[in-house]
Amino acid sequence: MAVKSRTRFIILAFLYCKPGSGYQIKKAIENSVAYFWKESYGQIYPKLKEMAHGGLVKLQNKESSHPSRSNIYEITEKGKQILLDWLSTEAVQTPPRLEILLKLFFGDLVESSVMRDMISRYRCKNEKELEVLQSILKGYYSENPAGHAVYGKMTVEYGIQVLTAVIEWCDKTLEILERLDDSE
Numbered sequence: 611m612a613v614k615s616r617t618r619f620i621i622l623a624f625l626y627c628k629p630g631s632g633y634q635i636k637k638a639i640e641n642s643v644a645y646f647w648k649e650s651y652g653q654i655y656p657k658l659k660e661m662a663h664g665g666l667v668k669l670q671n672k673e674s675s676h677p678s679r680s681n682i683y684e685i686t687e688k689g690k691q692i693l694l695d696w697l698s699t700e701a702v703q704t705p706p707r708l709e710i711l712l713k714l715f716f717g718d719l720v721e722s723s724v725m726r727d728m729i730s731r732y733r734c735k736n737e738k739e740l741e742v743l744q745s746i747l748k749g750y751y752s753e754n755p756a757g758h759a760v761y762g763k764m765t766v767e768y769g770i771q772v773l774t775a776v777i778e779w780c781d782k783t784l785e786i787l788e789r790l791d792d793s794e
Contacts, residue, residue: 617649617654618660618666622690623693624638625683626685646768666692670683670684713725714729722787723791736776736780747763750766
């Protein structure tokens, strides 16, 4: 069974916290949940229009009809109910699509140095992401409302644990690849 888009739920959740434009929603995603959930402008803007048509969100009254002003959306009662219903249902677990693992699976088709270099770069990328999450965690309580801080902190800690495990996996994989080279 195909998994339906979750874009509307992330939009509803951010609008539940604070009315905003498509641009503001995208920036909020980038500044909070982007390490585990991404949405593009191409997903957000059409979904906002669809949701407005469906009565889940509505445009706030504009103080000016100036064309450069952003459309500011707010969640409706119907949108709140759909969000709360979704939050109360079991999360669907989708299989990851990790290109690095796909390439490694077929790694014997290329020189082992290609895989070693790729895993090394992947390790560095994950180390940088880990540093970002660790810095987010340090300042989390001072920058977030008390009630939400605990929940946000738990997602950051999940990311830290996953990235730590990925880095450890990279180290072990690099050791194995080096041993393979030594045995040739």
